[in-house]
Amino acid sequence: MSTLALNSDNDLYFTSAGRLVTIDNKNTDAEILQRIKVRLRFFKDEWFLNSEHGVPYFQDIVSPEGSDPYILGSKSLDLNILESIFREQILDVEGVKGLIESSVDYVGADRKVTYFFQAVSINNTKITDNLIVL
Secondary structure, eight states, rough: OEEBBTTTTSSSOOOOOBBEEEEEESHHHHHHHHHHHHTOOOBTTOOOTTSSSSBBBOOOOOETTEEEEOOOOOOOOOHHHHHHHHHHHHSSTEEEEEEEEEEEEEEEHHHEEEEEEEEEEESSSSEEEEEEOO
């Protein structure tokens, strides 16, 4: 089964001749990285067939101290909880064997969350990226 490739702007990738580019489900690092990017940008409740799938950007997050505000729109964002959510999502991606390192950076003035991670693929190679998630 093939997957449609995405470009750096997360749009469908077309060749210069105007043809769609596909990824042929061979668990290459590029395909695994695309799965990670799609997973982290997928909102919980976005897909009607599985409302539990996705990142809970608009749902209350339950922390050890109780219920915290949701991720989007929160003035006091707990980066440890956010990193934990992202780690859990990445480890659930097909083709990811483990996570070596990760960190979250939040710029409140810009309301921008950047997530750095270094994962190990099932190919025993490192996949590293710095994603602007929100």
